[in-house]
Amino acid sequence: DGGITQSPKYLFRKEGQNVTLSCEQNLNHDAMYWYRQDPGQGLRLIYYSQIVNDFQKGDIAEGYSVSREKKESFPLTVTSAQKNPTAFYLCASSISGASTDTQYFGPGTRLTVL
Amino acid sequence: AQTVTQSQPEMSVQEAETVTLSCTYDTSESDYYLFWYKQPPSRQMILVIRQEAYKQQNATENRFSVNFQKAAKSFSLKISDSQLGDAAMYFCAWVIQGAQKLVFGQGTRLTINP
Numbered sequence: 001d002g003g004i005t006q007s008p009k010y011l012f013r014k015e016g017q018n019v020t021l022s023c024e025q026n027l028n029h030d031a032m033y034w035y036r037q038d039p040g041q042g043l044r045l046i047y048y049s050q051i052v053n054d055f056q057k058g059d060i061a062e063g064y065s066v067s068r069e070k071k072e073s074f075p076l077t078v079t080s081a082q083k084n085p086t087a088f089y090l091c092a093s094s095i096s097g098a099s100t101d102t103q104y105f106g107p108g109t110r111l112t113v114l
Numbered sequence: 115a116q117t118v119t120q121s122q123p124e125m126s127v128q129e130a131e132t133v134t135l136s137c138t139y140d141t142s143e144s145d146y147y148l149f150w151y152k153q154p155p156s157r158q159m160i161l162v163i164r165q166e167a168y169k170q171q172n173a174t175e176n177r178f179s180v181n182f183q184k185a186a187k188s189f190s191l192k193i194s195d196s197q198l199g200d201a202a203m204y205f206c207a208w209v210i211q212g213a214q215k216l217v218f219g220q221g222t223r224l225t226i227n228p
Contacts, residue, residue, distance in 0.1 A: 031214070042118070042205055042218030043159075050214070058215060090159060099147060099209045100166075103216060105159035 003027065004106035006091050011111045013078070013085070021076045021109045023091030029104075031097030032074035036060060037088040037108075046089075049074055050097035078111060086113045116141045118206050120219035127196050128227050134181075135191045135222050137206030145211035148182065150191045153203040153221070162204070165189065193224075201226045 004025045013019045025032065031050045035043040045058030049068040063082025068074055074093075078085045090108045094101035118139045127133035139148075150162040165173045165182050172180050177194045189208075193200055206219040 033214075040123075040220060042207070042220050043216070044218075045215050048214055056214075088157065092159075097214050099211050099213050102149070102161055102164060104161070105151075107156065107158045 004091060004093055004104060006089075006106040006109050008109060009107070011109055013111065013113050015113060016080045018077055018079050019111065021078070021089055021091075021111070023074045023076065023106060024072055025074075025091075025093045025106075026072060027093055027104065028071075029093035029095055030071070031094045031101070032068070033092040033094075033103060034058075034064070034066065034074070034076045035090045035092065037090060043090060046076065048097070085111055087111060116143075116210070116217060118208060118217050118219035120204075120206055120222050122222045123220070124223045124225070126225040126227055127193075129196055129198060131196055132192060132194045133196055133224065135193075135204050135206075135224065137189045137191070137219055139187050139189065139206075139208055139217075141187070141208075141210070143210045147209050147211070148180075148189045149207045149209075149216070150178070150180070150189075151205045151207060151218075152200075153205065154199075154201070159205070163191065196226050198226050198228060200224060 007022045033048040034046040047066045049055035065077045091106040092103040094103045146167045148165045152160045181190045203221045207216045
């Protein structure tokens with residue numbers, strides 16, 4: 001089945017630790033995205049990538065880092081510099097990253113800082 | 115600022131009836147794309163319907179249709195013959211032509227009463 005997978009589904013982190021969220025897609029999409037969702041708010045863009053080895057900051061990139069070494073994978077690292085990392089994180093992909101493309105979403109990862 | 119506003123935090127409807135969810139947006143751009151996404155309890159975002167701003171005809175997908183009023187910057191979603199499986203959070207979103215970032219509203223929680 002083609003789709004986007006995210007792991008783990010639930011993640012717990014102690015303060016001061018870095019954690020990495022996985023996102024993999026087998027849709028052969030060029031573009032991938034990371035969004036953060038907080039209660040009562042819509043999704044906000046953290047980072048996006050339209051091509052391997054290239055990515056751009058979104059609206060709330062501070063405290064996060066990404067890499068895009070393979071077309072299929074776009075991991076997100078939540079660093080200790082992120083002041084309020086508890087949230088639901090959604091990964092998405094689209095065919096080329098053009099604004100005309102529909103973005104398809106993974107099932108998400110719930111991150112909780114203890 | 116380019117924003118999306120969903121003024122109804124919660125809505126409820128009887129099964130088999132029709133419900134309309136409101137969305138307004140603020141932009142000076144003329145070329146853009148609008149989307150409604152559904153987020154069921156599983157929390158995976160699912161595309162419901164999309165509309166190109168240059169098209170005058172309102173988009174429809176089975177029981178889902180939109181009322182796109184470009185001059186009023188309004189993009190409402192009508193769900194006909196509501197089903198229990200329609201219960202979810204619904205997010206309105208849009209993207210400017212040439213941009214990669216989806217801008218989301220805060221969401222409307224839809225409850226279907228049997």
